[in-house]
Amino acid sequence: MMNNASIQVDIDTTRHTYPVPTSLHQFIKEDSVITRSPGRINLIGEHTDYNNGFVLPAAIDKAAYLVITPRNDNEIHLHSVDLHENYNTTVAELKKSAHSSWPNYILGVIEQFVLKGISVSGFDAALTGDIPIGAGLSSSAAVECAVALAMNELFATGFDKFTLVRLAQKAENEFVGVQCGIMDQFASMFGKYNHVMKLDCRSLAFEYVPFNMDGIKILLLDTNVKHSLGSSEYNVRRKQCETGVAWIQRYLPEVKSLRDATPEMLEKYILHDDILIYQRCKYVVDENARLLAACKDLEDGNIPAFGKKMYETHYGLSKLYEVSCPELDFLVTHVQDNPAVLGARMMGGGFGGCTINLVKEEAIGELVAETSLAYKKGMNMDLKTHIAKIETGSNILK
Numbered sequence: 001m002m003n004n005a006s007i008q009v010d011i012d013t014t015r016h017t018y019p020v021p022t023s024l025h026q027f028i029k030e031d032s033v034i035t036r037s038p039g040r041i042n043l044i045g046e047h048t049d050y051n052n053g054f055v056l057p058a059a060i061d062k063a064a065y066l067v068i069t070p071r072n073d074n075e076i077h078l079h080s081v082d083l084h085e086n087y088n089t090t091v092a093e094l095k096k097s098a099h100s101s102w103p104n105y106i107l108g109v110i111e112q113f114v115l116k117g118i119s120v121s122g123f124d125a126a127l128t129g130d131i132p133i134g135a136g137l138s139s140s141a142a143v144e145c146a147v148a149l150a151m152n153e154l155f156a157t158g159f160d161k162f163t164l165v166r167l168a169q170k171a172e173n174e175f176v177g178v179q180c181g182i183m184d185q186f187a188s189m190f191g192k193y194n195h196v197m198k199l200d201c202r203s204l205a206f207e208y209v210p211f212n213m214d215g216i217k218i219l220l221l222d223t224n225v226k227h228s229l230g231s232s233e234y235n236v237r238r239k240q241c242e243t244g245v246a247w248i249q250r251y252l253p254e255v256k257s258l259r260d261a262t263p264e265m266l267e268k269y270i271l272h273d274d275i276l277i278y279q280r281c282k283y284v285v286d287e288n289a290r291l292l293a294a295c296k297d298l299e300d301g302n303i304p305a306f307g308k309k310m311y312e313t314h315y316g317l318s319k320l321y322e323v324s325c326p327e328l329d330f331l332v333t334h335v336q337d338n339p340a341v342l343g344a345r346m347m348g349g350g351f352g353g354c355t356i357n358l359v360k361e362e363a364i365g366e367l368v369a370e371t372s373l374a375y376k377k378g379m380n381m382d383l384k385t386h387i388a389k390i391e392t393g394s395n396i397l398k
Contacts, residue, residue: 037146039137040187049181059191064129071122108175136348141184144168191393222384226352244281307343314345323350
């Protein structure tokens with residue numbers, strides 16, 4: 001965790017000022033730009049993004065912070081405060097780091113600005129943050145958005161936030177080599193305090209939905225595992241969804257993705273040919289409908305009904321889409337009969353990472369202690385826990 005201290009910078013969030021981490025103070029100069037970009041959670045809507053569906057993410061109170069200062073040459077000097085590592089290169093030599101991954105999330109964004117025709121000159125950059133690594137909170141997207149926002153300001157490029165989101169996503173797709181959807185960068189850039197974002201991944205239209213957190217905490221239970229088959233199985237799931245769409249298109253060519261499919265189409269054109277493809281597609285179609293209904297729950301202030309849908313999502317991810325794992329299933333099953341837990345499910349790509357839980361505030365301490373003991377006994381592993389608050393998206397702090 002980083003140590004926040006005295007520099008306070010006012011930003012128009014109607015919330016509060018965000019402190020610049022003390023560890024960055026030594027890197028700040030008169031002409032420096034300082035940015036903050038948060039990690040994200042996703043309340044409901046998993047594996048729907050690459051099927052042109054809906055997602056419901058929110059920015060959180062854990063973020064990446066970047067200080068970027070112009071140089072008088074074309075050298076780029078990067079420093080990770082948390083890892084105590086340096087990486088130096090030039091604007092003309094933007095190549096992937098073979099030793100550490102963290103520079104690549106910065107270099108990839110720089111490359112995208114260069115490809116846009118921006119005349120990029122050298123700079124120094126120092127990075128820190130308090131987003132737990134490997135917990136599925138999109139620390140990489142936070143770094144990319146912090147860099148994009150900082151470079152946009154430093155080089156006065158005038159790109160709007162939509163453009164910066166696309167640049168950050170392309171940096172991860174093309175430079176880092178991870179074929180992520182746009183949700184992570186979008187949530188980091190556009191998050192709003194005490195609101196989730198209903199994002200249409202086909203049109204990128206979105207609206208803010210109030211999320212009343214009175215008396216409720218978002219508790220992340222970190223399995224402390226990440227099974228290696230995650231990335232390969234992710235690609236398999238994408239292919240299975242595409243196969244289902246292709247089978248429907250033989251009869252209904254207007255169906256371009258599972259976003260356009262209905263349960264009746266799945267039963268008529270897929271179920272009798274392949275039960276596995278049917279199950280994959282059924283989860284996605286159900287999840288899109290579940291998300292729209294969940295947004296109505298939030299508008300009505302009905303958090304228990306919303307939480308019930310989170311449990312339904314986990315069942316679909318575990319039994320139909322099969323991207324869960326024993327550790328995730330253990331944690332969801334363990335809390336599902338606890339009246340203090342309004343909803344729980346695995347979050348993210350799957351095969352490890354966190355479960356996200358909506359928990360009554362007064363029960364947090366007891367729940368964490370009891371679940372940690374049960375997880376140690378049942379899985380023979382230690383449990384990490386994180387409490388997240390819904391916060392504002394990316395900001396320029398200086």
